[in-house]
Amino acid sequence: MVTGTVTPGPAMLITSRCSSQSSISTSSCASSGTNTAPRQTAAAAEPIKVLVLGAPGVGKSDMRYTHSVTLDGARTGVEILDSCRCIATGCLFDHLRWGDAFLVVYSVCERSSFQAARGFLETLSQEKLPGYFTTVLLGNKRDIEHARQVDTEDGHELSLAYGCPFYEVSAAESATGVALAFHTLLKEARSLQLLKMLPIRRRSGVNSVSKVLGNIFGKNGKYKKKRPSLSI
Numbered sequence: 001m002v003t004g005t006v007t008p009g010p011a012m013l014i015t016s017r018c019s020s021q022s023s024i025s026t027s028s029c030a031s032s033g034t035n036t037a038p039r040q041t042a043a044a045a046e047p048i049k050v051l052v053l054g055a056p057g058v059g060k061s062d063m064r065y066t067h068s069v070t071l072d073g074a075r076t077g078v079e080i081l082d083s084c085r086c087i088a089t090g091c092l093f094d095h096l097r098w099g100d101a102f103l104v105v106y107s108v109c110e111r112s113s114f115q116a117a118r119g120f121l122e123t124l125s126q127e128k129l130p131g132y133f134t135t136v137l138l139g140n141k142r143d144i145e146h147a148r149q150v151d152t153e154d155g156h157e158l159s160l161a162y163g164c165p166f167y168e169v170s171a172a173e174s175a176t177g178v179a180l181a182f183h184t185l186l187k188e189a190r191s192l193q194l195l196k197m198l199p200i201r202r203r204s205g206v207n208s209v210s211k212v213l214g215n216i217f218g219k220n221g222k223y224k225k226k227r228p229s230l231s232i
C-alpha cells in the first residue's frame with residue numbers, strides 16, 4: 001500500500017527555473033537566484049520533478065509544498081517548478097523535458113485559462129509520449145462560484161480525453177484539495193519511477209502478463225483451461 005504525506009509549506013516554496021541550468025532556486029523568473037532550495041539528502045530514489053503549468057493568474061503560486069514527501073514509508077525528494085512566465089521567455093520546452101510529473105492548472109472562472117490548460121495537455125502528449133510521465137488536471141478557484149465560466153463536467157471531459165485525474169479545488173480556501181491532487185500526482189510519478197528502474201531482462205519462464213499474474217495469485221498449475229473438443 002502506498003502511504004504518503006504532503007505538507008503545505010509555510011512559505012512560498014514553488015521554485016522557478018528559467019533556463020535548463022541544473023541549479024534550482026526559489027527566485028522568480030526575472031532574477032538570477034541562488035540555490036536556496038533544501039538539498040536532497042542521500043535518498044534512494046531520484047527526486048520527482050514536478051512542473052506546474054497554467055496560464056498567468058490561475059493561482060499556481062498559491063500552491064506551496066515542502067520539497068520532500070513520504071511515499072511507501074520512504075522519504076522522496078520533490079523538485080517543484082512553476083512554469084511562471086517561461087512560456088513567454090521560451091523555456092517551456094526545456095521545462096517539459098526536465099519534468100516527469102505535471103500539474104496543469106486552470107481557473108474555473110476563466111475560460112481562456114481552460115483553453116490554455118487544453119493546450120498544455122496537448123503539448124505534453126506531443127513532447128513526452130511515448131515516454132513515461134504523469135499529469136493531473138486542476139481547476140482552481142472553485143470558491144468563486146458566481147463567476148464560474150468552466151463547468152466541472154468540462155474539466156472532467158478534458159481529463160478523460162488526456163487520461164489524467166482531475167480535481168476542482170480552491171487553493172485560497174483550503175490546502176487539502178490541492179494536497180490531495182498533488183499526492184495523487186506524486187504516487188503515480190513514484191510508480192513510474194520504479195517501473196523505469198526495473199532492469200529490462202527477459203527471464204525464461206515468465207513471458208506473458210497472464211503468467212506473471214498467475215505467479216502472483218498462485219493460479220499457475222492449479223487451473224488448466226479445458227479446450228472444448230469437437231471430437232466424438
Ligand SMILES: Nc1nc2c(ncn2[C@@H]2O[C@H](COP(=O)(O)OP(=O)(O)OP(=O)(O)O)[C@@H](O)[C@H]2O)c(=O)[nH]1
Nearest residue numbers: 056057058059060061062084140141170171172173
Ligand atoms: N478566489 C480565489 N483566488 C485565488 C485562488 N488561488 C489564487 N487566487 C488569487 O488569484 C490571484 C493570482 O494568483 P497567483 O498565485 O499569483 O497566480 P499565478 O498562476 O501564479 O500567476 P502568475 O504568477 O502570473 O503565473 C491572486 O490574487 C491569488 O490570491 C483561489 O483558489 N480562489
